[in-house]
Amino acid sequence: MLSRAVRASRLAIRRAAASTTTVTASSRVGWARTYATPTSDHWNKGGQKHRDEQGLGGSFQQQNGMEKAHEVLRETFRLPSFRPSQEEVIKRLIVDNENALVRFPTGGGKNLTYQVPALCLDGLTLVISPLLPLMREQVETLRSLGIKAANLDSTLNIEAYNRVNSEVRSGELKILYVSPERLNNESFMNMIKRVKISLLVVDESHCISQRGSTFRPEYLKIARFAEEQNVERVLCLTATASKDVADDICKSFRIDPAAGAFRTPVYRPNLSFRVAVADGMGDKIEQLLPLVKERTGPAIIYAMFHRHVEEAAEKLREHGVEALAYHSRLSTEEREQVQNDFMQKPDTVVCCTMASGMGIDKADIRLVAHLFMPKTLENYSQEVGRAGRDGLPSTCLMFLSAPDISVLEGSARADTCSEKDLQRWLHEVATKTPAADGTLDFNLYQQSKQYDIKPNVLNYFYAELELDHGYIRAVTPFFSVYTLSETTSEGWEKVLSDTSDAAIAIRESWIPTDGGHEVDVVAAASAHGLERAALAKKIGDWEFHGSIIAKASRGRSRYAILNPLPPTSEGIEELAKKIYERMLAREEESVRKLHEVINFATADDCLAHSLSTYFGDEDNVPNAACGTCTFCRTGKAVEFTPTFVTEPDPSKIRAILDVCPERDDPRLLARMAFGIMSPRLPEGQGSRRHKLFGSMRNVDFNSLVDAFDAECQKLEH
Numbered sequence: 001m002l003s004r005a006v007r008a009s010r011l012a013i014r015r016a017a018a019s020t021t022t023v024t025a026s027s028r029v030g031w032a033r034t035y036a037t038p039t040s041d042h043w044n045k046g047g048q049k050h051r052d053e054q055g056l057g058g059s060f061q062q063q064n065g066m067e068k069a070h071e072v073l074r075e076t077f078r079l080p081s082f083r084p085s086q087e088e089v090i091k092r093l094i095v096d097n098e099n100a101l102v103r104f105p106t107g108g109g110k111n112l113t114y115q116v117p118a119l120c121l122d123g124l125t126l127v128i129s130p131l132l133p134l135m136r137e138q139v140e141t142l143r144s145l146g147i148k149a150a151n152l153d154s155t156l157n158i159e160a161y162n163r164v165n166s167e168v169r170s171g172e173l174k175i176l177y178v179s180p181e182r183l184n185n186e187s188f189m190n191m192i193k194r195v196k197i198s199l200l201v202v203d204e205s206h207c208i209s210q211r212g213s214t215f216r217p218e219y220l221k222i223a224r225f226a227e228e229q230n231v232e233r234v235l236c237l238t239a240t241a242s243k244d245v246a247d248d249i250c251k252s253f254r255i256d257p258a259a260g261a262f263r264t265p266v267y268r269p270n271l272s273f274r275v276a277v278a279d280g281m282g283d284k285i286e287q288l289l290p291l292v293k294e295r296t297g298p299a300i301i302y303a304m305f306h307r308h309v310e311e312a313a314e315k316l317r318e319h320g321v322e323a324l325a326y327h328s329r330l331s332t333e334e335r336e337q338v339q340n341d342f343m344q345k346p347d348t349v350v351c352c353t354m355a356s357g358m359g360i361d362k363a364d365i366r367l368v369a370h371l372f373m374p375k376t377l378e379n380y381s382q383e384v385g386r387a388g389r390d391g392l393p394s395t396c397l398m399f400l401s402a403p404d405i406s407v408l409e410g411s412a413r414a415d416t417c418s419e420k421d422l423q424r425w426l427h428e429v430a431t432k433t434p435a436a437d438g439t440l441d442f443n444l445y446q447q448s449k450q451y452d453i454k455p456n457v458l459n460y461f462y463a464e465l466e467l468d469h470g471y472i473r474a475v476t477p478f479f480s481v482y483t484l485s486e487t488t489s490e491g492w493e494k495v496l497s498d499t500s501d502a503a504i505a506i507r508e509s510w511i512p513t514d515g516g517h518e519v520d521v522v523a524a525a526s527a528h529g530l531e532r533a534a535l536a537k538k539i540g541d542w543e544f545h546g547s548i549i550a551k552a553s554r555g556r557s558r559y560a561i562l563n564p565l566p567p568t569s570e571g572i573e574e575l576a577k578k579i580y581e582r583m584l585a586r587e588e589e590s591v592r593k594l595h596e597v598i599n600f601a602t603a604d605d606c607l608a609h610s611l612s613t614y615f616g617d618e619d620n621v622p623n624a625a626c627g628t629c630t631f632c633r634t635g636k637a638v639e640f641t642p643t644f645v646t647e648p649d650p651s652k653i654r655a656i657l658d659v660c661p662e663r664d665d666p667r668l669l670a671r672m673a674f675g676i677m678s679p680r681l682p683e684g685q686g687s688r689r690h691k692l693f694g695s696m697r698n699v700d701f702n703s704l705v706d707a708f709d710a711e712c713q714k715l716e717h
């Protein structure tokens with residue numbers, strides 16, 4: 001938890017941003033101006049055109065709804081006015097009672113578009129977000145404003161979890177944040193289906209689109225949840241969706257793409273985009289130093305892995321810059337200390353990994369540097385978006401370095417499993433005997449280990465069987481084990497005196513543990529000739545009435561069979577091939593996105609214009625020249641042409657063949673040569689230390705696959 005002081009300082013920053021910009025609006029550009037002069041700022045220009053109010057304008061309903069929204073903004077959020085696009089979204093939700101999609105860039109003010117409606121509507125606002133630190137951040141901010149908000153996550157202790165549950169049940173809680181995975185939690189589902197959800201908010205909603213590398217199958221379940229729970233309205237948020245991805249979101253959540261999609265331009269005139277070519281970390285730091293030293297506020301330096309973060313911070317310190325390192329391997333206390341320093345001190349330099357979420361709510365970041373280029377332009381736009389939210393000039397520097405490209409490409413290819421493993425997995429799914437209720441259930445974690453397929457990739461595969469082939473449909477997964485703990489003695493008395501069959505089965509099977517009583521509901525149900533679901537429901541009921549806290553474990557994903565999977569080996573192989581080819585296409589797509597970043601950075605074009613064009617805003621940068629980026633300053637494109645050899649060295653190919661016995665999977669051999677981890681490689685995880693691992697990093701990956709394929713075929717004949 002962050003200290004009160006930090007919360008207060010964050011709040012102060014926010015309020016200061018609002019009031020300062022009102023006073024000094026005319027001296028500032030871009031974003032700052034939006035707060036004070038709504039009709040003339042660029043948020044409005046690129047936003048969806050104002051629609052004809054269709055008779056709603058001036059109606060009693062609209063007056064009432066929007067009056068209330070303005071009152072909440074002033075009284076609770078203590079802000080003078082909405083940004084114009086925010087107002088349109090809020091009207092769409094609470095006056096028109098329709099779903100909406102919001103595409104505002106990072107810092108564009110997405111949060112208010114649901115936080116204000118949440119306080120105008122009578123039921124619960126459920127926010128689904130994959131980012132735990134962001135959820136906590138928002139909850140703290142809302143609570144400091146006196147708003148009843150909470151997040152449910154697995155780190156909560158029993159009391160906190162219980163409190164949130166009872167506040168949801170009583171209707172006291174206005175905003176609840178959960179992760180998409182929470183929708184798989186039976187006891188959560190049991191609780192939430194008895195609650196009126198006035199607004200469902202889907203954060204990072206681009207994750208529903210299967211086009212990009214950010215696709216998360218759990219997001220498909222959110223769309224289904226919205227339908228099945230009859231939520232009154234849905235708001236999808238994203239900072240990074242391209243037009244195609246926006247269409248996917250609209251389709252999934254039944255959003256009218258013409259009237260319900262809102263967007264503000266990506267272009268921010270106060271950001272100066274720079275690109276530099278460097279040889280290695282030392283060179284990068286040398287080139288970065290002048291910018292770090294000249295900066296007039298905090299800086300974020302992004303690196304790829306934690307070892308690079310440490311190295312960069314160390315090197316900066318050697319040059320007299322007090323840089324802090326921030327990554328997942330630090331203890332909670334250490335991370336909190338860095339966060340506090342960053343939020344409180346006026347010019348902290350933090351080196352962190354890109355996934356860290358650092359700087360998400362700091363208005364005056366003056367420098368954002370990418371020591372390694374980002375994997376996609378969507379990521380880039382989000383990360384540089386953290387700079388200069390206060391509208392003041394800020395610099396965003398990206399390094400291009402030839403040796404980094406193969407590392408990044410290796411990471412883009414890291415998810416792919418072997419076709420043989422995919423077939424083995426599919427064989428299990430196709431031949432497994434269904435449970436009595438006709439469903440199939442699997443422990444994905446176990447399967448992941450058994451078939452050497454990453455859990456997120458297995459999730460993809462199941463989603464493909466469901467969406468592309470219509471064989472199965474994911475249904476509520478279940479937990480086979482529950483730990484029940486007492487909340488009050490009266491509550492516990494109710495559990496002990498419950499005479500239903502399910503209650504008796506649970507009590508007769510539970511084992512007392514330190515944390516309460518543990519029961520395996522699958523075993524208990526079968527011992528008493530009952531359905532597992534009946535026992536789970538009983539536990540859910542006890543929990544709903546506040547008699548116990550139930551912690552579920554040993555999750556199993558569950559699927560209803562819609563059509564039988566292919567019964568023959570040939571059929572399985574054929575299906576596996578299709579899934580495998582899709583996976584390879586996704587891999588190539590990730591690599592393509594990486595090259596899009598290189599193309600952007602080396603384009604013969606203003607960088608700001610090039611980025612805006614990528615997001616569909618061709619006309620937002622005046623005269624297509626920002627005047628401050630590397631291209632505009634030098635008048636020429638950055639020269640960077642990383643070359644990959646297309647003819648692998650035969651002796652190196654032979655060396656790999658000598659240490660890897662596999663001949664059925666040329667891609668696996670190519671991965672060893674290119675330096676991409678795979679559990680099937682010699683010594684498993686330890687293969688990273690093998691001298692041949694990554695011995696052909698300079699060779700085009702597909703040329704390596706071809707070369708090994710040719711060798712494997714020779715051996716077959």
Ligand SMILES: Nc1ncnc2c1ncn2[C@@H]1O[C@H](COP(=O)(O)OP(=O)(O)OP(=O)(O)O)[C@@H](O)[C@H]1O
Pocket residue numbers: 014017018035079080081082083086104105106107108109110111112239360
């Ligand atoms: N109408 C407004 N008036 C003044 N300040 C505002 C207004 N709307 C939002 N802000 C401020 O702008 C900042 C950015 O808003 P917010 O965090 O909602 O952006 P975001 O779009 O969610 O960004 P991200 O993509 O990083 O989540 C916050 O400090 C917020 O308080």
